[in-house]
Amino acid sequence: MKIEKVNISDSKAEIILSDVEPHLLNAFRRSLIVDVPKMAIDKVEIHLGAISDENGKTYESTTPLFDEVISHRLGMVPVPVDGKALLDGHMKMPEECDCAGAGCPNCQIMYSLNKRGPCTVYSRDLEPLGDEKLKPKDKDIPIVKLTEDEGILIYAIAHLGTGSMHARWQAVHAAGYRPIPKITIDQKKVSDPERVVGNCPKDVYEISKKALKAKNPEACILCRTCENEDISGKEAIKVDAETSRYFFKFETDGGVDPKTAIIYALNVLEARFNDFQVSLAEFK
Template structure:
């Protein structure tokens, strides 16, 4: 297997993965979405709420605020030694919020949540929670814990995780008369006309729609669009809870563990059949 980083910044990463099949890449994608844990608010105690929002709506909005996550310092609740439904300082983080509109209408933002751990805070201070009119107040306690996306979308560490085949575009220079129709119709501007020929400007932007081949007046078309069978472009966009490279590392660790468990189950079944025979 060969992996190359095509693009990377604070929250996004794009990889070129070669030498694997669709099942492997899709298993990796599913683990990113469903198995890699991150922090999210799971329980909210409303002490006072005179806003126009019901308590449940505020709790729901709080749960969807992405939180920076520290996987080394906290345990999943089901794996924590405390075995308590209320949690402990190794599996739960407490947030408090107390805001009152004394002079006029105000907006309460995520940055006003006060965390007991300065490392576990909202990824953005500018996420609106509720508006309070003069005289209204919101006071609450919220408890965050680690969870997995398979249990609720608020525990997904990514906003986007997808893959596509590596495009392969061939232009028949002898047949192509550089009419430019393929260049005009391409939604991603993959092609460019240079003089009396058509060239590929950005191969990785191709979505394999094949509009260019359909627009070509030649028969057969002078341009052919396909893909490499065992090469994929894997794109990931983090919510900010974890760096994208950490998400990928955790997903690979989980996949490796799953494969070991699967192999052990196969071995158990094989031994049972051998014993029965």
């Protein structure tokens, strides 16, 4: 498997891979979705009774939403985790931690949420107890609306989990791949190059030095509009899917950076195949 091109942002990865079979890519895709861990709020303690502000005014700890709905919404807020700590094993699953799941800085993050109405409570109102870098990445997720005299005081605990446990721990989303097309153009048969350029929905073609060229074949979605003889001319363009070059892309919710997700998924696959090899050797 070779990487030809990588384009990685804070929450998106686009990779062109060659010399690879689809079943390997699918194993990689599945590992990204279910094996890469991320932080998510899993325990929520909601204060009951009156809440007082600094001026002595009291607020009812009631909201228009049930407590379990607020807890669910908090659970789906993307909580960041340090990629380096994840890869070097510093950040652990609670059951694998030295604290044996009791809770410590190596396996959990605590947040507080203290708001009084009238206002909308957003994900940015979650305050981490510790490093400010642990504030949720997506700051504008509405949690609940509070009216006059309503207040909310919550302590929440986030810990690591994987997509195989629950969707709130799924670090990678929209993971998929498609073959990169091979576009062959017979210049002599192209009847109207401008018509081909204008009809391509993905802006794959351009006219350069009066000739039709595929400037961006990676963007092609194999719709084959350009093969239509009314558009390009009889047998002027042939679009085939390559069998060993693929365009692979996925997104994260911001909890884990895409590069960390790739390395983690590859490490998991390597460990899994090594275990399989060891198990097989025992049968000799």
